Amino acid sequence: MSRPVGNRTRRAAYALISVGVASAFAITSLPAAYATPSATAVISEVYGGGGNSGATLTRDFVELGNAGSAAYDLAGYSVQYLPGAPSASSLWQVTALSGAVAPGGRFLVAEAAGTGGSTALPTADATGSVAMSATSGTIALVSGTTALTCKTAADCAADGRIVDLVGYGSALVREGSGPATGASNTAAVARGAALGDTDDNAADLTAGTPSPVNSAGGTPGSGDGGGDGGDGGGDPTTPGTVRVHNIQGTTRLSPLAGQTVSRVPGIVTGVRTSGSKGYWIQDPTADADSRTSEGVFVYTGSATPTVAVGDSVLVSGKVSEYYPSSTSQSVTELTAPTATVLSSGNALPAAVALSAANVPAAYIPTAGGGSIESLALEPAVYAQDFYESTEGMRVAFSDARVVGASDAYGELWVTVKPDENATARGGTLYPSYDQPGTGRLEVMSLDTTTAFPSADVGDELSGTTTGPLDYSTYGGYNVQATQLGTLVDNGLKQEVTRRQKGDELAVATYNVENLDALDAQEKIDRLAHGVAVNLNSPDVVALEEIQDDNGATNDGTVTSEATLKRFTDAIRAAGGPRYQWRYIAPTDNQDGGEPGGNIRQVFLFNPKRVSFTDRAGGDAVTATSVVKTRKGAKLTASPGRIDPASDAWDNSRKPLVGEFVFHGETVFVIANHFTSKGGDQPLHGRYQPPSRSSETQRQAQAAEVNSFVKSLLAADKNAKTVVLGDLNDYEFSQTVATLTAGRVLTPLITTLPAAERYTYVYDGNSQTLDHILTSPAVTHYDYDVVHINAEFADQASDHDPQVVRIDVSRCRRG
The missing domain is CATH 2.40.50.140 (Nucleic acid-binding proteins)
Known part of the structure; x- marks a missing residue:
């Protein structure tokens, strides 16, 4: 019963989200999951066929029962659903509960409705919208409303929050010898009248005709299925009583x-x-x-x-x-x-005007990390409450600045608050967790006959844009335009940074978005132009997201020679130097990213300007370390990796460390691509404040790099070090605080004016994910974020590159 959202059937995930390989599960090898056998609250019946072909009932349900002698309080509890064969990306879906299950009573949780069936459930005691499978899945009764994370029977057995668990069909997560069998479009699995629980789903539940009962004892057709539905007994052309x-x-x-x-x-x-x-x-x-x-x-x-x-x-x-x-x-x-x-032909209701005058400055209420759904709306206080109070209504805005470029799905972002956190080039800045831009709105068009405009950041939708206000998981509230304003092109141009002077070492970072040798020549040429022209041919370029030579083909290939040959040839053709390269090939499918792609960081360097110090011994599993010499610090392996065996780098890119020499001075460069934000809850979601679970691993990665830099400085306090790359986190994040702890590094993004601190645009928020940081000895530098991609509808990558030009001769010496 799942369906597409809005005008799209799919959507690219947040900034370079790593796609994990789904684990292979074997039913015979899984130990049983169990919650201590319950003499009170249990899951008494599960039905996922509601509204499906052949079904009588119109929606799915979960029924709870209480075999005890006292009421079982459900305040703060939830029922949660997991697919029968969960993949790495599967998430538990949560339906919050309240109220209680009476002694000997039942409690009915209604879930998603289908388009079939003819009989409504009795009035539900709680309602969710989970589209459960009719034939295979897992339901858990949970103490708490935070989504479970376990995906095996063994892991769920170890989670003390689970009060009861039922796996049905062929579910891999279940209690006891196996799942309850026989579930279908027309059959539920249910316990017997005594609600016996031996922690063996196969033995405790059997298949039969769905028989939902609510807390009032109501059953389908008993008269407790929602009354007359506001019918009021009138004729078909007379409005009912519900508005x-x-x-x-x-x-x-x-x-x-x-x-x-x-x-x-x-x-x-x-x-x-x-x-x-x-x-x-x-x-x-x-x-x-x-x-x-x-x-x-x-x-x-x-x-x-x-x-x-x-x-x-x-x-x-x-x-x-x-x-x-x-x-x-x-x-x-x-x-x-x-x-x-x-x-027909009636005048439409007046549209609600959206502007700085009526959209509140506060973003969204909080609930200690829990759901805000039960909170009374405060549309005069919170912007998200204001939008929710107009959900489905006609809204309108005028002369709005574009803050997120058009994408392939026919969407763009505007702000109805022109003075809110404005960037230097027309966007809306994301300066802190509590300032996500309350005036941002996504805009789509309901007109399928007219091409959607191609807009860049800083352009304007002139005149009035009007349409119903909708909501989707991608971005939150959006205007489904029945009337779209006229696009005014404000002429945003790609930036070109200056060329480094003869005594300046130019070091750049660029995320080239899953580049491999099978990519179209146009993509390779555009990325090459960015290096040769927009970045003006830096001496060293740290590349993120270089894939192996056959990209996503998952055949064991790990080399990137063909990819780098095509890319450096294109740079040369664009007027750049003949770059050489260094990298360490990862172990197959161990570094995250697109399965089969074997993503990695690569150093390009111009041998006519800078030399690379090669020291053998670096490979995918061997760590490089720092040695103190009479001439200062040196690496045991160059190129090398920082502690690749550390748990911090599980299923993630390992930092690449290299030793360069420029005008007789040694410079250490550490290229990074920290783990993505996959799994974080959205800014606009129902759980507030949102959980940013991915930060845990990035902070561990930052700690590893910080320790390595400290080892360099312990060997030579004046070691010139550049740490750079796609850190997938903000300049105000704990990740950056951990990376810079002890004042061993300076984040150069913070040296720019606030309105220029961004490298990426997501959901209309201009934000910083890519960074260059330098050690204390780097005292004379010129730093620039070069905006060539993130603000444009036509982009070669979704990240902007950046460069630092270091006057090595004037920097502190040992």
Whole structure:
């Protein structure tokens, strides 16, 4: 029952997210997972076939039972779902609970609805939107609402938060000898009436006709399935008693979730005929509560909507909270709809103006890392609450500056606050965790007949842009434009840095985005032009994301000779020098990145300007170290890697260290590509403040590099060291603080004016992920971030390069 979001069916992940190889699991080799056999709360029934072909019930459910003699309090608990055969990227999906299970009673958790079936569940005690598999999956009752991370039976057995766990079908995560069998579109797995729990799913649960019971004892067809749904007993052309604002409610979740509502009146304000198909309706008669939206999305599934903008309609359907991802907020929707068109060509409700005058300065409420969904909206206090209070309604903004360039999916970002954290070139800066840019909004178009504009940062959508306000996991709130402003090109140009002087050593870093020898010549030429022309041929270039010679082909190839030959030939053809290169090939599929790609860092250097000191012994698994000599520090292996056996580098790129000589002076260069932000919760998600779990490994990596730099300085306090690369973290992050601890390194990005501190643009936020840092002996330098990619719709890479020019002769000497 999964479906695409917005106008797309897929989306590139956040800044260079490493894609792990899915673990291979063998059922016979897995020990059993178990929570101590419970004499009280258990998972009593699981059904994932709701709304599927042949099903009678319209939605999935999980039923809890209590075999004890006292009520079982569920406050702060959750039920969580994991696919039956989890991959490395699979996440537990969470449905928060409240209330209690009475002694001997049941508690019904409604999950996602399908498009089939004819019978509603009884009124649910809790509602989620997890699209469970009908045939195979795992459900856990959990003390807490933080998503589980275990993906094997053994790991889940060790997690004390799990109160009960049921694996069904062919689930790899289950209790006891095996999963409960027989689940299907028409069959649930359930415990017997006594709710016996021996911690063996295969023995404790059997398949049968779904029989959900709620806390009131209601069953399907018992009259406890949501009442008349606001029907009011009227005729088909008379509005029912439920209005859109009743559906939306005063929090992020609908108070009517899971219920069927009838003949909800509204004017069609937008129609989406691709991706997540459906349309928006808005009640032109608003209530007096600013927290309750008057608009809602009507999801038609695979069927193209037959209504038109301006139609006055009465819509019947089920109220659902659709979660685009496990950590996102939800979209309140009407699903499995039927509609009656009363009239056409009606005036549309007035659009809510979006501007600096009415979008609050605070971003989003917090809940100690928990879900904010149950909090009453405060649209006058928080920008995200303001947007949520207008979810589904017509909104409009005028003359907005583009802060995120158009992408391949027909999307761009604007700001409705022109003075908020403005960068020097027209973007919106991300200067700290608590200033993510409240005026940023993503813009898409519902007009499939007109090409989406190609916009760069600093351009303007002139005039008025209008459309329903939607939400997706990629970026959060967005305007689905029925009227798109006119693009005004403000002429943003790629930067060209100056050439280094004769006594300056120029050292640059550039993430070239999964470059390999099979790439099109156009990509290679554009990246080469960036090195030869925009960076003006630095003496040393540290490259990130060089892949092996056949890219993602997973056949054991680890060399990059053909890749580097094509790239350096293109640099030469673009007017640059004949670069030489050094790198260490990784062990096959051990450094993260695209499976089969064998990503690594590479040094390019101009031998006419700088020499590389080669010392044998460096390989994928051998660490280089520092030796103190009478002439200062030297490496035992050059090129070499920093402690590749450390856990800090698991499934991640290992730093490349090299020893260079320029005008008789030794300079150590350490090229880095820290682990990605994959797995972090989004800024706009339901868990606030968001968990940034990926930081743990980056901080460990930063500590390793910091220790290595300290060893260089211990051998020679005046060792000239340049640490650079894609650190995948911000200048204000703990990662950078750990890397610079002891004042052994200076982050050069902080030496720039605040409005220039960025190398990457994500979700309309101009931010710093790439860095150059220098040791204390590097006292005379000129540093420049060269903006050639991140702000442009047409880009060779998603990162901007940067360069430092060091006057070595004037730097401190030992």
